[in-house]
Amino acid sequence: RPCCHDILRVLLGDVGAGKSSLVLRFVKGQFVEFQESTIGAAFFSQTLAVNDATVKFEIWDTAGQERYHSLAPMYYRGAAAAIIVYDISNQASFERAKKWVQELQAQGNPNMVMALAGNKADLLDARKVAAEASSSFPAIVTRRNVRQWHEAQVYAQENGLFFMETSAKTATNVNDIFYEIAKRLSQV
Numbered sequence: 049r050p051c052c053h054d055i056l057r058v059l060l061g062d063v064g065a066g067k068s069s070l071v072l073r074f075v076k077g078q079f080v081e082f083q084e085s086t087i088g089a090a091f092f093s094q095t096l097a098v099n100d101a102t103v104k105f106e107i108w109d110t111a112g113q114e115r116y117h118s119l120a121p122m123y124y125r126g127a128a129a130a131i132i133v134y135d136i137s138n139q140a141s142f143e144r145a146k147k148w149v150q151e152l153q154a155q156g157n158p159n160m161v162m163a164l165a166g167n168k169a170d171l172l173d174a175r176k177v178a179a180e181a182s183s184s185f186p187a188i189v190t191r192r193n194v195r196q197w198h199e200a201q202v203y204a205q206e207n208g209l210f211f212m213e214t215s216a217k218t219a220t221n222v223n224d225i226f227y228e229i230a231k232r233l234s235q236v
């Protein structure tokens with residue numbers, strides 16, 4: 049293992065949930081409101097200081113559209129880590145994320161570090177604010193948010209993933225999730 053640089057490879061899985069937006073935020077510090085859907089896959093790299101080491105992330109940002117599904121193994125095979133992304137405002141994207149986890153458990157590198165990212169957490173904040181401000185649905189909206197967060201947390205624990213809610217838009221937990229991956233990889 050080289051002394052100062054760990055070269056890692058991270059794959060980002062799943063549908064129109066914000067994979068490209070997360071990687072764009074991490075690599076360039078930018079957010080685009082109308083991010084184009086990825087065709088095939090895109091490659092990025094970024095370095096991050098973790099304790100005394102500099103970790104270089106080489107990231108494959110895959111396309112979530114179903115017609116590209118068969119390409120996915122090319123990108124996750126050999127990957128040391130994967131971030132499986134869903135959109136917290138879209139239940140179907142969470143179900144899709146679970147399918148990705150199953151596929152990685154069956155066919156991915158057995159030592160792979162997996163992270164589950166509940167992206168668009170800013171939308172949850174917006175819902176909370178709206179709920180507090182109006183008298184119509186507060187309890188229901190809040191309970192649903194908490195239940196959904198809990199469901200994802202329990203799922204992640206049961207499947208050996210770590211879980212964070214992220215927002216590419218506000219940058220919440222974006223560096224943190226990559227940092228956590230780097231930390232876990234250096235423990236493997």
Ligand code: GTP
Nearest residue numbers: 064065066067068069081085086112168215216217
């Ligand atoms: P594919 O490439 O089609 O698989 O999609 P993707 O997962 O790469 O999603 P993408 O990054 O293209 O984001 C889809 C849409 O969601 C874009 O319009 C983004 O602006 C928006 N988006 C992404 N992340 C966030 C977020 O954290 N908050 C909000 N509010 N919108 C987001």
Ligand code: MG
Nearest residue numbers: 067068085086
């Ligand atoms: Mg994309």
